[in-house]
Amino acid sequence: MLEVSFRYDEVTYAAVASSYSGTMSTVTVLNGATITPTSGAAAATWASYEVTLPDSIPASGELEFSVAAVTDNVPQGDDFRVRNVMLESEGACAIGLEKSAEVVDANDDGVVGNAGDEIAYTYVSTNTGSSSLFDVTVSEDAAAFTGNGELPTPVHASGGSDLDGEADGLDLSPEESATWTATYTIVPADIDQGQIENQAITSGDTSAGDPVTDTSDDPADPTDVDPNDDGDPDDPTVVPLAPPPAISLEKSGDVSDSNRDGVGGSAGDEIVYTYVATNTGPVTVYDVTVSEDEASFTGSGPLPVPAYSAGGTDIDGEADDMDLAPGESVTWTATYIVTEADVDSLQATITNQATAVGTDAGDVPVSDTSDDPQDTTDMTEGCAAGADACDPTKVEIGHPSGELSLEKSGVLVDANGDGVVGNAGDQIAYTHLVTNTGVETVYDVWVGEIVDTFTGNGARTPTMRYDSGGSDLDGHRDDPDLDPGDTLTWTGLYTLVQADVDQGQVLNQSLVEGVDLNSQLVYDTSDDPTDPTDVTEGCTWGADACDPTVTPLGLDASISLEKTSEVVDTNDDGTTGSAGDVITYTYVTTNTGAVTVYDVTVTEQDAMFTGTGDLPAPAYLEGGTDTDGEGDDMDLAPGETVTWSATYTVTEGDVANGSIENQALTEGTDPNGDPVEDISDDPDDPTDTDANGDGEPDDPTVLELPESPVLSAPPVVPSLPDTGSAGVFAIIGVAVLAVLGGVVLLVVRRRS
Structure with a gap:
């Protein structure tokens, strides 16, 4: 199906114009095609018809047709020639819009793209279809416009045709183009955002009155996005703007001890202030x-007045050096004298800020609020537009603060008079030397023990006194x-308990406190x-060191074992120490050191035992303490004893050997788990040998046993002749036996 628009030939039709009325119902093209009206068509007017053409009919040009059926006086079969017939395929209508931009230095300041300059937009609308388009327009899309000024208004500049006779030139034949232009003036808010983005829309009508539209594309943008999927790119037009002029101001302050009182501030x-202004923008900043800033100044004296010091250039010829090319800097300085009122106010610092101001080539102001480069806070609230930070400058003023130093030492004293220094009952004498190391008086100085650091086990911490x-x-x-x-001394005493001795040392620290003339606390850790x-x-502010005071007690653990023996005539043979008699051994272990010894035991030394019977096995008898809570009494505090005993039955072999010798070993552990033995x-042996070199005798226990009795047979008397003296010989025999008996008895001797 084709759509045709046509007008009857005026000359041919004029002959019947006076008698014609009504509308055509059917028009037949001479070569057999039919044209059916789609709407009523009056005489000598434009009409639209649906046209069906055979393949042999051209798609454009003049067509001859005859009226197949007319009303009134128009005869059937009369031929009419129609000129300017336009045949167009339905759906072949399309339009495209390209939009470009150029920034113009409208304010003549030498900077392209700053406030006051103009953007010149060019819009080219092209009929990209195969059918003509009528009444083409171009307009900006307000929703896509990011500028802060007035929306540009495109104006037709050139191109296009007057196809519909409306004398506007806004119709486009296929592939024909028309151009529009618009301008936009850049405002400061645009500069702040850095660019302007926008898009336009072109629209035209088909011969049937249907709209055809397109969204603009920036031909310089290769991105070629196509959000409406029409096959043509629709990149918005983005115009980057020149960065705005900018300056940065840094302000620092240094205080000196001008009055030479040893206290800065x-x-x-x-106080010497230094101000450095730098041009951080792309264009020159003048004057x-x-x-x-008086509102931010916390000093009580006159407000500092910055004076030019160095840098800058005289670019504008005004005989000063207050102009800055991009990247250039200029320096000012000012001084402020700290007042007594500043010090008396007890404020920690004097705080203030400054402002740098200049203008660009268009006399637009450029400014910045000072930032302290030594302050890493980098606050931004309240800063000038674009400023990275604007920390105020704070200069510490020297309240002459008090300063104290505390040294603490400890010395052991043999308070219990036992000749051993550092055992339970002895004392640590502490000395605290306090020195005022500052430049002002410190009042109400006091020294006390820091309880949390004290490792003593006594009922109370050291007692301090002036x-x-x-x-x-x-x-x-x-x-x-x-x-x-000046200095002063405090002392303190602490009495050691056994738990202190067992742990080997006592550690503690003290604190000195006072107040300065401003009632500010002054203190130091010892x-x-x-x-x-x-x-x-962990030291107090300004302290060089704060080593805790450690008092080593330095006493070793030691134990001593004494072993005695006693033999009993158990077999009642009248001989003590004969076979069958029982020896009772007694073992007494004494803690001879200064620390507790735990889990004390006693054992016989098999290698040193000379008996031929079973090795004695010592068993606990009495004494000792259950210090470690293990349910025994095998622990010994210094000076404490524990006793064991064992028995041994003398054998014939022991009697034959003549003695029994043995030694025992006592063992335990000190508070660190190290062995003590x-x-x-034998306390009855005065030899006092010291086999292990511990300074104590280690004589073995030796028990001498009696020898067994030995009987000799009586001598044989020879036979003599009977002389009748038998009685005499009998008497002599008795006498001899008596003598011999005495001799035999002399052989028996006791050894005890």
Whole structure:
């Protein structure tokens, strides 16, 4: 199906115009095609018809047709020639729009793309279909426009045709183009956002009155996005703008001890401020100045007045050096004298900020609020537009603060008078030396023990008391006061308990406190002057070191074992120490050291036992303490004893050997789990050998046994002749036996 628009030939039709009325119902093309009206067509007017053509009919050009059926006076079969017939395929209508932009230095400041410059937009609309388009227009899409000024208004500039006779030139034949233009003036808000983005829309009508549209594409953008899927790219037109002019101001302050009182920032000292303004933008900034912000100044004296120091250039010929090319800097300085009111206010710092101001080539102001380069806070709230940070400059002023130093040492004292230094009952005498190391008086100095650091096991921490030094400078008759350089001494005593001795040392620290003339607390943690470690972690501010005071007790564990024996005439043969008699051994272990010994045991030494019977097995008898809570009494505090006993039955072999010798071993552990031992000594043996070199005798226990009795047979008397003296010989025999008996009895001797 084709759609045809035509007008009757005026000359041919004029002959019947006066008698014609009504509308055509059917028009037949001479070569057999039919044209059917789609709407009523009056005489000498444009009409639209649906046309069916055979393949042999051309798609354009003039067609001859005859009226197949007309009303009134138009005869059937009359031929009419129609000129300017347009045949167009339905659905072959399309349009495309390209939009480009160029930035113009409209304000003549030498910078293209800043506020006041113009963007010149060019819109080219092209009929990309095969049918003509009528009444083509171009307009900006307000929803896609990111500019902050007025929306551009495209105006037809050139191209196009007047196909519909409306004398506008806004119709487009296939492949024909028309051009529109528009301008936009850049405003400061556009510069801040860095670019302007927008798109336009072109629209035209088909011969049937249906709209055909397209969204603009930027031909310079190769992205070629196609959001409407029409096969043509639709990249928005993006115009980058010149970065705005910008300056950055850094302000630092340094205080000096101008009054030479040893305190930087006290009354009379001078603060020197340095201001450095830098052009951080792309264009020159003119007539740069720096001034202090009075509202932010916390000093009580006159507001600092910055004065030019160095840098900058005279670009505008005004005989100053206050202009800055991009990247160039200029420096100002100012001074401020700290007042007594600043110090008395107890404020920690004097705070202030400055502002740098200049103008660009168009006299547009450019400014920045100062930032302290030494302050890493980098706050941005309230900063000038585009500023990275604007931390105020804070200069610490020197309240002459008090400063104290505390040294603490400890010495062991043999308080229990036992000749052993560092055992239970002895004392540690602490000395605390306090020095005012600052430049002002410190009042009400006091020293106390830091309970959390004290490792003693006694019922209370060391008792501190003032000893000497210092002065009553405030007249309060209380804790002493210290002028700079003065010292005072506090002392303390701590009585050792056995648990302290067992752990081997006592560690503690003290704290000194006072107040300065502003009632500010001054304090220090003690340091042990004899300790070269000089730890600083956890020390008070300014302290060089704070080593805790460690008092080593340095006493070793030791035990001593004495072993005695006693033999009993168990077999009642009248001989003590004969076979069958029982020997009772007694073992006494004594803690001769200064620390507790745990789990004490006694065993016989098999290698040193000379008996021929069973080795004695010592069994607990009495004494000792259950210090470790293990349910026995095998622990010994210093000086404490525990007793064991064992028995042994004498054998014939022991009697034959003449004695029994043996030794026992006592063992235990000290508080660190290290072994402690001793070999037994016989207290009845004065030899006092020291086999293990421990300074104590280690004589073995020796028991001498009696020898067994030995009987000799009587001598044989020879026979003599009977002389009648038998009685005499009998008497002599008895006498001899008596003598011999005496001799035999002399052989028996007892050894005990």
